[in-house]
Amino acid sequence: MTDFFCARGLSCIRQDRVLFQGLDLELVPGQLLQVQGKNGAGKSSLLRLLAGLSTPDDGEILFQGLPLSQQLDQFATSLCYIGHQSGIHEHLTALENLAFWRAAYELPYQDNLNLLGELGLAGLEDVPCRMLSAGQQRRVSLARLWLTKAPLWILDEPFTALDQHSIARLQQRFHQQLAAGGAIIVTTHQPLSVDFPSLQTLELAYRW
Amino acid sequence: MVMTFLRRELVLLARQKADWLNPLLFFIIVLTLFPLGVGPEPNQLRIMAPGIVWIAALLSVLLAAERLFRDDYRNGVIEQLVASRQGVMAFVLAKTAANWLSTGLPLVLLSPVVAMLLGVDKAAFIAMMLTLLLGTPMLSILSVLGAALTMSADKGGILLALLIVPLYIPLLIFASAAIEAAGMGLSYSGQLAILVAMLLLALALVPLAVASALRINVS
Numbered sequence: 001m002t003d004f005f006c007a008r009g010l011s012c013i014r015q016d017r018v019l020f021q022g023l024d025l026e027l028v029p030g031q032l033l034q035v036q037g038k039n040g041a042g043k044s045s046l047l048r049l050l051a052g053l054s055t056p057d058d059g060e061i062l063f064q065g066l067p068l069s070q071q072l073d074q075f076a077t078s079l080c081y082i083g084h085q086s087g088i089h090e091h092l093t094a095l096e097n098l099a100f101w102r103a104a105y106e107l108p109y110q111d112n113l114n115l116l117g118e119l120g121l122a123g124l125e126d127v128p129c130r131m132l133s134a135g136q137q138r139r140v141s142l143a144r145l146w147l148t149k150a151p152l153w154i155l156d157e158p159f160t161a162l163d164q165h166s167i168a169r170l171q172q173r174f175h176q177q178l179a180a181g182g183a184i185i186v187t188t189h190q191p192l193s194v195d196f197p198s199l200q201t202l203e204l205a206y207r208w
Numbered sequence: 209m210v211m212t213f214l215r216r217e218l219v220l221l222a223r224q225k226a227d228w229l230n231p232l233l234f235f236i237i238v239l240t241l242f243p244l245g246v247g248p249e250p251n252q253l254r255i256m257a258p259g260i261v262w263i264a265a266l267l268s269v270l271l272a273a274e275r276l277f278r279d280d281y282r283n284g285v286i287e288q289l290v291a292s293r294q295g296v297m298a299f300v301l302a303k304t305a306a307n308w309l310s311t312g313l314p315l316v317l318l319s320p321v322v323a324m325l326l327g328v329d330k331a332a333f334i335a336m337m338l339t340l341l342l343g344t345p346m347l348s349i350l351s352v353l354g355a356a357l358t359m360s361a362d363k364g365g366i367l368l369a370l371l372i373v374p375l376y377i378p379l380l381i382f383a384s385a386a387i388e389a390a391g392m393g394l395s396y397s398g399q400l401a402i403l404v405a406m407l408l409l410a411l412a413l414v415p416l417a418v419a420s421a422l423r424i425n426v427s
């Protein structure tokens with residue numbers, strides 16, 4: 001089970017600055033990894049490396065025992081990545097945005113109204129997303145987590161702009177995912193309020 | 209997947225009408241100004257018509273190209289789509305199709321009006337319509353490529369023009385040559401065959417390049 005997802009000796013250089021080097025991490029199913037660090041410490045860069053969007057300057061990332069670069073397509077089907085941008089188009093409604101992501105993840109068609117109602121967006125399904133508040137937009141963006149069956153989630157600052165109630169609901173969803181044998185990598189500045197027995201934290205130091 | 213994506217693009221175009229109406233208006237304005245500027249001498253206009261129509265078409269498609277990926281790049285749709293990988297090619301095809309439906313097809317439909325404005329005869333008019341029908345899809349394909357390469361550049365507009373206009377030139381040459389030949393009563397099937405060949409080649413290869421350009425821009 002130890003070979004679900006791990007990284008060895010990762011280094012990342014951005015604009016002549018070493019963000020981190022020799023970084024090791026290991027994730028087993030059912031585990032939550034929280035990446036912490038100051039602004040500019042390289043949290044988002046690390047997440048983008050782990051999501052296969054960019055290649056590390058040194059080191060390797062293994063998914064199910066194989067290097068990521070050899071199986072990007074299989075890896076992508078096991079991954080749900082939500083970056084710090086919302087990934088929703090502001091001229092489309094919540095329903096249209098969800099329909100887009102449902103198609104992109106090749107999920108079967110299903111009525112999204114119930115899901116949006118559950119997330120406290122009832123009555124706002126047909127409003128273009130630019131009319132919604134930042135927190136509501138974030139909720140539309142995160143609604144994908146209730147659709148996806150991917151075992152690995154990589155989320156960049158998912159709690160930004162969310163109210164207490166939505167944060168609790170998202171953490172509840174985290175519990176479901178972990179209980180189902182999935183794994184989550186998340187960056188956040190807030191401490192996680194619900195106890196996660198499998199929580200592992202990784203502190204990235206800001207380097208000059 | 210392509211149909212869902214295409215529907216999304218068309219909904220977006222219906223909500224952001226300036227994106228496709230401005231290039232179209234530009235096309236019409238250029239073509240109405242030419243008879244005024246050059247003078248009402250019908251023969252002169254008839255000789256210049258093939259070049260005028262195609263240059264106006266190139267520039268109007270170029271005008272629509274800059275904003276193609278801008279919004280989706282800024283709000284992170286492209287980054288997250290690239291991370292999911294399977295949707296990228298369908299997204300590129302949907303963008304291309306929507307771009308042609310909104311900027312290329314209207315030019316084909318406007319061509320009777322254009323023919324009237326420039327006083328071209330019937331044979332040249334049919335050739336003009338055929339070249340626009342075969343040529344504008346290629347314009348869309350190439351402008352999607354240019355937009356994908358320059359979407360992360362801050363002021364990508366002029367860079368886009370520099371990259372893409374040279375690729376438009378063969379199209380301009382063969383399309384206007386076809387209309388010219390038709391105006392002189394000659395056969396122009398050779399030029400049309402070359403247009404079809406260029407279109408098929410672009411259709412087969414360019415989407416792959418666009419998908420890679422999207423990947424490079426978010427890495």
